[in-house]
Amino acid sequence: MSGQVGILLRRDLARLLHGGRGGGAILPVLFFLAVAMLYPFAVGPDAPLLARTGGGVIWVAALLAAILPLDRLIEPDIELGMFDQWTLRGITEEMVIAVRVLAHWLSFGPPLMLAALPAAALLGLNSATLRTVEIGLLAGTPGLAALGVTVAALTAGLRGGAALSGLLVIPMAVPVLIFGAGSLGAGGQSGLALTGAASLVLLAVAPFAGGAAVRATRM
Template identity: 45%
Template sequence: MTHTFLMLIRRDLLLAHRQGGASLLAIAFFVLVVSLFPLGVGPAPEMLERIAAGTIWVAALLSVLLSLDRMFQADLEDGSLDQLALLPIPLSLVVLAKAIAHWLTTGLPLTLTAPLLGLLMQLSPDAYGALLIGMLLGTPTLSLIGAIGAALTVGVRRGGVLLTLIVTPLYIPVLIFGVSAVEAAAQGFSTTAHVLFLSAMLSGTIVIAPIAAAWSLKLALD
């Protein structure tokens, strides 16, 4: 079972690698969106410092959102989703493997890029730790919640727009606690509460999201 699970992650990583560019595109989009803000609101350092946390988090959230619609779509189109459903492991584990692979190809690269953007946005030096920890805990939650939305809209007309409408409201709690962790750290307060909230959301979604997404995928496979 563990072997199949790891092979699934490996398969998705290989696919992402051979097709190339998925992570790079997400990072490029992330950097582009963030760099729009200094152009939009003006380059004054004190202004940038104040909006840094929010801008970086919102841009990361949008990059994840943008990459979600391919999570199951390609597998549905070439029929491999039917094969995955026939595997001897539960469909929810297949979903979990795909969500982990999605995080490794988008969430993790975004997290690693974030400190660099913090530098561009004049983020306060005390806040980098909170930004990194927050994104490490928050972006897997985004991938998992996104898996539900992607599974619900796979094979649906105008699925991409619908996916955004469904998933964005569910992303808001992650955004709120992610940003407030960074802001608390920048002002010298303890970030424990925010980090614990982010961990709680991750632990909750890691249980609920694969099951809900597996139910939804079964609809597409009928």
């Protein structure tokens, strides 16, 4: 079983990093940096304002970047009958979803954490704020990955599912966004703890909710 899971993880990660119509892992990073570059033009050259709000902008950009590959997370495998093949090999839908969450996070979480370094320079964030942002992204992006995969499973097979999944993820990700951005203010440690707690809840729920949604779609 562990060998099959490893093969599945490598397959999913290769598809998400290099693949297809979603542009691979580079598109979310470019989108993330584009938001960081455009925001100073929108608010003007007010350094204190940029420093105050830049961390929140990074969080919003991270959420939007995580949404970009949703249309390729689940639906293509359902259309190709891959879930039927995995079931015949003894790999449950819950296991596939759990591996997909990990692959999705690896494809955008660490790259966005690296991209946050130049983004912080563009937004004028100091080193302490940048450190808090990086820890928050480390705690929060796994939850965003779990939420994205779950919603992608729920909307797979629906007409306009890609657009619908994006619309669903944004409001459902608000708690992670609030806690993550809130960690940049007073009481930052509690904000980071709540961000991590929200991520853990989403990670625990995702395999079961996503697996049930995939089974319902295949019926």
